Amino acid sequence: MNNKTVIKTQNTLRTFITCSVFILLISRPIYASEGEHRDEDTRNAEFVLISDNMAQKMGVVTQKVSAGQLNITTTVYGNVVTDPASLSHVRARFDGMVTKVNANLGYKVKKGETLAIVESNESLKSYPVTAPFSGIVIARHANEGELSNGQVLFSIANYEDVWAQLKIFPQQLSEIADQQSVQLSLSEAKLNTTIQHILPSPDEKPYVLAYAKIANTSGRWPVGAAIKGLVTINKLDVAMMVPKAAIQEFEGTSVVFVKEGEEYHPVPVMLGQQDSNNIEVLSGLHIADVIVSQNSYLFKADLEKSEAGHDH
Template sequence: MNKNILIKKQNTLLVFIVCSALGFFSSTTIQASEGEHGKEEAHKDERVFMADSMAQKMGVMTQSVQTGSLNITTTVYGNIVTDPASLSHVRARFDGMVTKVNANLGNKVKKGETLAVVESNESLKSYPVAAPFSGTVIARHANEGELSNGQVLFSIANYDDVWAQLKVFPQQLSDIAEQQSVQLSVAGSSLETTIQHILPSPDEKPYVLAYAKIANTSGQWPVGAAIKGLVTINKLDVAMMVPKASIQEFEGASVVFVKEGDEYRPVPVTLGQQDNYNIEVLSGLHIADVIVSQNSYLFKADLEKSEAGHDH
């Protein structure tokens, strides 16, 4: 009798253990399923409220989601060089003595202006040495009483137009060609121009040189300055794109903050290809959604601060 009771208790205990185990795994599965569902829905309940007046003060900028084109680029580096047609080393036509010097280093001169006067050794007549074009005296090698004797007396340069000289290495050659658009940048200035020439480099260097002309009347592109160029090698049409600055990483996902009235909510997005400014959105948004394009980190910081407060 005692033996039967013992067996019955053991069986009951075994059933309890099995049932408990089954119940535990069932609960874990349910919780896991709810966790995945919750992850998808979590961002829908998160909001940041900010009046338009405050958003303006905080520098928040918005724009609509749009279709567009991505400019796929490759990066090249180089320097600003003088336009060969705008640099002249001025000599006297005939050998003789320099009797008068009118121009000095740094002077602005006009085309035809007299830079110096030379007395010819043969005729003993004086004749002017004139500026070949308008520009700046960047070097002076003439003084009164000296003999010209075929030497350079002045160097005149006009920097209204300069050239970007860009190094293109062998692995880039198949992508870069004349007439391609290139965006140049130096010391905070940038502009878009076109590659006009691609020429072999001197001294058998392991690259070719791409030349793009720059209008430099502002003087913001000094000769010799190091520059960066982004050459557009392909244009990709995309159904939706947003500025790269609008993307934030939040709770393990890439999100964009969508504005609805005074509410801003994080929307998870799937991203595709990108250029230097914009990125393709494959899913998560709709055309004409109003998103935060600048200073979206403010909303991310607010949500993270709120979550930290709840943890305590």
């Protein structure tokens, strides 16, 4: 073999090795060198590399780790009920004959609007029966030619203010009291309000009833609807907390993805108490670490996919 042939063979081999190493590198999970670890005991060497522009397009949201306050809650259930002050059963002032009816079931009426005309039996004079407040006619029992005779002619309700009626069972009584905060939810609607009253339930039921007022101008809290309430029973200050959505299970451990430049590292964490939105972090993170607070599952999926490819 002459020198030219040897040089050509060496160049071909060198090119083959370079290409093979490149292919191997891009098919493996990315690892940081030892010098890149801020904390050798808690930082995972494996990470996802992604540009800030691409992360934004993927809907990735980050935030800094900080101290905070957990709202410890207990769950209760109940229904939306009519505000007693916004329900009226309208009667005629004097017995007599109903000579005219102006309102029907479902009509929206204003305060002072004439609902019906009644002719008094004693004076034989006609007088109006009017709406005590603005609202909706939810029942009508008045017909022309009938006698009023003290019966309810109309029922009117105003649903702009309603109440949450929540069942509190004996094991919860020691934790729940007047003026405690409660978050109500119905489908996608959520509302923060306060327990105003706790009263015995009727018919000797094995629970008491807590009432919380709901502003219902939107109409999203219909009377009779089943609702869920989270009553705040304690407020707990914690040294570090993160959104629950930031936590992922990776390789059998709870992790949070920490952003370092354009690298996202799965960092194992020890967790403590939690509320409906946030969870205490006992160890693994540092104050001011930048973590993925939304869509962190994307990084978990990427690492698992990379590992699966590497195994093969």
